[in-house]
Amino acid sequence: xxxxxxLKELQKRFGKTEIIRxxxxxxxxxxxxxxxxxxxxxxxxxxxxxxxxxxxxxxxIHLHGENITGMRPFEINRRGLSRSFQVTNIFPRxxxxxNIRCAVLWSKGYKYSFWRNIDKLEDVRARTQxxxxxxxMANRAxxxxxxxxxxxxxxxxxxxxxxxxxxxxxxxxxxxxMSRSETEHAVALIRKVSEGRTLIIIEHDMGxxxxxADRISVLVYGQIIATDEPAKIKSNQxxxxxxxxxxxxx
Amino acid sequence: xxxxxxxSTLNGVLYGMLLFLMxxxxxxxxxxxxxxxxxxxSFYMLGAFLGFQISQWAxxxxxxxxxxxxxxxxxxxxxxxxxxxxxKHGHVAELLFTFGLAFIIEETIQMxxxxxxxxxxxxxxxxxxxxxxxxxxxxxxxxxxxLFSIAIFVGLIFLLTRTRAGLIIQASLTHPNMVGMLGHNVxxxxxxxxxxxxxxxxxxxxxxGAAFVTQSNMAALLGPILFVVVVVGGLGSLWGxxxxxxxxxxxxxxxxxxxxxxxxxxxSSYTPASGTILYDVWTVTIAQIGPIxxxxxxxxxxxxxxxxxxxxxDT
Amino acid sequence: xxxxxxxxxLKSYGIWIAAALLLLILPFIFSSGASHTTMCLAxxxxxxxxxxxxxxxxxxxxxxxxxxxxxxxAFVTAHSMNWLAKxxxxxxxxxxxxxxxxxxxxxxxxxxxxxxxxxxxAFAMISLGLAELVYSSSLILRSFFGxxxxxxxxxxxxxxxxxxxxxxxxxxxxxxxxxTLLCVVLMYALTRTPFGRMxxxxxxxxxxxxxxxxxxxFVRFIAFSLAGLFAGIAGSLAAINIELAQASFVxxxxxxxxxxxxxxxxxAFFVGPILGAIxxxxxxxxxxxxxxxxxxxFGILFITIILFAPYGLSxxxxxxxxxxxxPIGGRISRLLKLLGAYVVAAIPAIxxxxxxxxxxxxxxxxxQKAAEGPMMHFLRRPYLTVNTASAIPWIGAxxxxxxxxxxxxxxxxxxxxxxxxxLADAQRSGS
Numbered sequence: 001x002x003x004x005x006x007l008k009e010l011q012k013r014f015g016k017t018e019i020i021r022x023x024x025x026x027x028x029x030x031x032x033x034x035x036x037x038x039x040x041x042x043x044x045x046x047x048x049x050x051x052x053x054x055x056x057x058x059x060x061i062h063l064h065g066e067n068i069t070g071m072r073p074f075e076i077n078r079r080g081l082s083r084s085f086q087v088t089n090i091f092p093r094x095x096x097x098x099n100i101r102c103a104v105l106w107s108k109g110y111k112y113s114f115w116r117n118i119d120k121l122e123d124v125r126a127r128t129q130x131x132x133x134x135x136x137m138a139n140r141a142x143x144x145x146x147x148x149x150x151x152x153x154x155x156x157x158x159x160x161x162x163x164x165x166x167x168x169x170x171x172x173x174x175x176x177x178m179s180r181s182e183t184e185h186a187v188a189l190i191r192k193v194s195e196g197r198t199l200i201i202i203e204h205d206m207g208x209x210x211x212x213a214d215r216i217s218v219l220v221y222g223q224i225i226a227t228d229e230p231a232k233i234k235s236n237q238x239x240x241x242x243x244x245x246x247x248x249x250x
Numbered sequence: 251x252x253x254x255x256x257x258s259t260l261n262g263v264l265y266g267m268l269l270f271l272m273x274x275x276x277x278x279x280x281x282x283x284x285x286x287x288x289x290x291x292s293f294y295m296l297g298a299f300l301g302f303q304i305s306q307w308a309x310x311x312x313x314x315x316x317x318x319x320x321x322x323x324x325x326x327x328x329x330x331x332x333x334x335x336x337x338k339h340g341h342v343a344e345l346l347f348t349f350g351l352a353f354i355i356e357e358t359i360q361m362x363x364x365x366x367x368x369x370x371x372x373x374x375x376x377x378x379x380x381x382x383x384x385x386x387x388x389x390x391x392x393x394x395x396x397l398f399s400i401a402i403f404v405g406l407i408f409l410l411t412r413t414r415a416g417l418i419i420q421a422s423l424t425h426p427n428m429v430g431m432l433g434h435n436v437x438x439x440x441x442x443x444x445x446x447x448x449x450x451x452x453x454x455x456x457x458x459g460a461a462f463v464t465q466s467n468m469a470a471l472l473g474p475i476l477f478v479v480v481v482v483g484g485l486g487s488l489w490g491x492x493x494x495x496x497x498x499x500x501x502x503x504x505x506x507x508x509x510x511x512x513x514x515x516x517x518s519s520y521t522p523a524s525g526t527i528l529y530d531v532w533t534v535t536i537a538q539i540g541p542i543x544x545x546x547x548x549x550x551x552x553x554x555x556x557x558x559x560x561x562x563x564d565t
Numbered sequence: 566x567x568x569x570x571x572x573x574x575l576k577s578y579g580i581w582i583a584a585a586l587l588l589l590i591l592p593f594i595f596s597s598g599a600s601h602t603t604m605c606l607a608x609x610x611x612x613x614x615x616x617x618x619x620x621x622x623x624x625x626x627x628x629x630x631x632x633x634x635x636x637x638x639a640f641v642t643a644h645s646m647n648w649l650a651k652x653x654x655x656x657x658x659x660x661x662x663x664x665x666x667x668x669x670x671x672x673x674x675x676x677x678x679x680x681x682x683x684x685x686x687a688f689a690m691i692s693l694g695l696a697e698l699v700y701s702s703s704l705i706l707r708s709f710f711g712x713x714x715x716x717x718x719x720x721x722x723x724x725x726x727x728x729x730x731x732x733x734x735x736x737x738x739x740x741x742x743x744x745t746l747l748c749v750v751l752m753y754a755l756t757r758t759p760f761g762r763m764x765x766x767x768x769x770x771x772x773x774x775x776x777x778x779x780x781x782x783f784v785r786f787i788a789f790s791l792a793g794l795f796a797g798i799a800g801s802l803a804a805i806n807i808e809l810a811q812a813s814f815v816x817x818x819x820x821x822x823x824x825x826x827x828x829x830x831x832x833a834f835f836v837g838p839i840l841g842a843i844x845x846x847x848x849x850x851x852x853x854x855x856x857x858x859x860x861x862x863f864g865i866l867f868i869t870i871i872l873f874a875p876y877g878l879s880x881x882x883x884x885x886x887x888x889x890x891x892p893i894g895g896r897i898s899r900l901l902k903l904l905g906a907y908v909v910a911a912i913p914a915i916x917x918x919x920x921x922x923x924x925x926x927x928x929x930x931x932x933q934k935a936a937e938g939p940m941m942h943f944l945r946r947p948y949l950t951v952n953t954a955s956a957i958p959w960i961g962a963x964x965x966x967x968x969x970x971x972x973x974x975x976x977x978x979x980x981x982x983x984x985x986x987x988l989a990d991a992q993r994s995g996s
Contacts, residue, residue, distance in 0.1 A: 073775040091769035106778030114760035350868040357861035545698035
């Protein structure tokens with residue numbers, strides 16, 4: 001199988017503090033890959049490196065074999081990698097419809113076009129509608145995103161992330177702060193939207209992780225201590241010592 | 251030549267220290283509250299006019315003590331009843347508020363004191379020559395200003411590093427969101443910082459007004475330079491503001507004292523036709539471009555080091 | 566279906582046709598020379614304020630130096646007109662604003678490439694620094710800026726088309742009106758393009774924009790350049806209008822004026838800056854008839870809007886759109902009830918304002934006009950002469966100020982209750 005995302009000896013330092021301490025990881029095309037680990041292990045930092053938000057101190061990141069280290073987030077996004085955020089990161093005063101449409105535009109090739117009427121772009125309209133229906137928000141299209149409920153905003157966040165049709169999706173704790181039934185909805189949604197794509201997900205809810213993931217990587221203190229199938233991760237001695245034991249206090 | 255250098259250095263450092271009195275307050279306010287106080291130079295102007303008025307009634311010493319206190323108190327009140335209200339609308343609204351404030355302060359000063367310069371003079375007990383460099387007399391008042399602003403500077407360092415209030419301020423310079431979590435009354439800290447910052451500007455105004463021209467356009471003349479200082483130094487960096495203040499102070503003072511131009515430098519071998527832009531550029535003296543040097547510096551810094559000389563924080 | 570699209574067409578084009586007709590007949594309704602001059606200034610200000618709002622309202626960029634593009638374009642226009650006239654180049658005056666637009670675009674691209682790399686507060690300060698740089702340069706580059714006199718020009722010396730020489734103000738009015746309409750249509754159309762929507766996204770959340778494939782710096786850069794283009798057209802028209810370009814055109818006051826106009830009108834709605842431009846133009850002409858210190862009142866108005874109506878005049882108007890539902894009779898009766906409540910609140914408010922203004926004018930008179938004696942013509946009206954040496958007007962002004970204020974506050978609950986009733990009523994009839 002081809003690798004979708006490959007990290008080689010990735011390192012990130014903030015001042016003297018080393019947050020990511022040499023991470024190598026190979027996520028295969030079409031795989032659902034979960035990254036777990038205790039708080040402060042560097043999971044979100046890892047996402048920030050892969051998506052171009054931060055520059056790595058050393059090491060390299062490859063997308064479908066292409067070295068994308070040092071690229072800006074929008075360049076990486078245009079190459080087919082899209083991410084969501086742990087803290088909801090939407091366009092609060094724009095309508096739900098506009099939120100999704102903004103995320104569709106680039107993928108349809110309209111770039112910075114200032115001579116086309118946006119309302120007449122049939123492909124953009126259709127794709128926006130499709131995404132809204134996928135995330136179950138077609139009836140909320142006209143509402144400003146800022147006034148949505150928390151769970152709705154999380155769903156919108158996922159909608160924005162997938163709208164551009166990226167084939168690699170990074171979701172940062174998509175179910176954080178949700179009730180049990182909301183979580184179930186979210187997992188069903190994630191399953192639906194990641195169909196036929198590569199998914200990398202940070203998640204604290206072990207139920208979600210073992211339910212969803214094909215493989216799991218365990219990040220502890222800036223290093224990946226194990227990458228394997230869910231069943232083998234469960235029984236991995238190192239993981240139990242370093243992580244599951246510690247997580248018991250959560 | 252040595253005479254020119256010594257005098258210009260003294261004047262440049264003096265101008266730089268005055269700039270720093272203002273830039274430090276501006277930086278403190280910006281770092282803590284995220285508000286760039288557009289009206290900061292207006293408080294400098296207010297300090298000068300209050301200083302003038304009080305010195306008319308009660309003499310110079312009460313003037314330079316009372317003017318900053320009144321201006322700072324006014325600043326604190328404006329923060330409490332104005333700025334805090336617009337805070338919820340975001341930084342653009344706050345910046346616009348201070349822009350409107352600058353406008354109103356200027357117009358109010360014109361309403362009371364008029365558009366012409368007022369007669370704010372160096373007090374007679376400081377109106378003598380402190381020392382002589384070669385043939386130039388250095389006025390005692392300028393020496394006093396220099397010492398006074400250095401004293402304030404030292405006081406500020408003491409306040410920031412040795413007192414509890416200072417430690418809170420310092421903490422919020424680097425971690426603006428943490429201070430509230432530690433249980434400090436953030437709105438009151440903001441109000442105090444705004445009052446302190448504006449009174450620092452007013453001190454500069456009260457002492458500088460007597461030596462320079464106290465007029466209702468002084469804020470509009472100085473304000474943009476102040477922004478250049480904080481951008482060049484790096485937004486939110488006190489140390490950067492200090493270095494940039496001195497840099498710009500010296501730059502402008504030396505420029506004014508110099509009558510070099512391209513034509514003088516290259517000799518008269520080539521002279522562009524009169525009335526063309528090239529001719530203007532050819533014949534302008536450095537003294538004439540003195541006023542634009544800070545802005546040129548700003549552009550250069552932005553091109554080569556967008557975060558400013560000592561800045562780390564991006565806005 | 567075809568009927569539907571027809572009516573939709575009519576709806577979207579109808580407003581522009583109506584605007585064109587209005588611009589056409591306006592000089593006959595307000596036919597004095599002074600009002601023609603005012604309308605010319607307002608038209609120029611509308612373009613300028615809308616171009617400013619491409620930055621502030623649409624893209625979230627607060628500029629303190631927008632006059633740079635307006636002013637530089639005015640100078641380029643004046644020089645071009647003089648050159649065209651001198652060399653007898655057959656280009657009519659009607660097309661000269663294109664030169665200004667190109668100049669504005671050029672300087673927008675030039676300065677935008679330095680200043681739009683950062684947003685927020687840093688951008689605001691950089692815009693100010695660049696404006697000061699240009700303004701101070703005007704004292705040095707005298708051949709371009711013409712020193713204190715500026716660069717004067719003669720609009721009648723250009724190629725005549727159909728015998729119009731643009732000497733009379735009314736002809737200039739139609740020139741400005743045509744360009745205003747064109748620019749307004751273009752700027753409105755811009756908001757409805759992919760680029761226009763990404764400007765809004767950058768305003769809302771520049772960071773997120775990077776993760777949907779767009780470079781927010783580039784969005785800002787294009788917005789800035791295009792805003793320069795339209796500001797350039799406005800500046801060009803200004804130079805044509807008064808046949809002069811002066812250093813003050815690039816100055817801080819001009820940059821401040823456009824900020825005030827856009828903000829007072831309201832930056833959140835497209836029509837806001839249009840309203841603001843008209844109001845600010847009218848106020849700056851009319852207020853000076855009443856007071857020497859009118860700029861102070863201007864500033865107070867600005868601060869009041871920032872504090873109490875952050876969406877400006879258009880925001881206040883749009884708040885009433887929610888009452889416009891259901892049968893027409895209900896709509897009108899709701900608005901009439903609200904209007905009644907506003908009148909009740911306005912009376913004490915006017916008393917309060919009158920007291921404040923009298924107080925301010927008396928302070929001004931006493932501190933600045935002591936030489937003229939104690940008698941003051943309030944609002945420059947001889948029939949409103951006030952003796953500032955007597956205590957009575959001072960006490961009266963204070964009483965009016967405070968009594969008006971407390972009476973005003975007293976009316977708030979009434980207004981609020983009328984408001985809520987009308988809102989509930991509207992929601993009932995709307996559903």
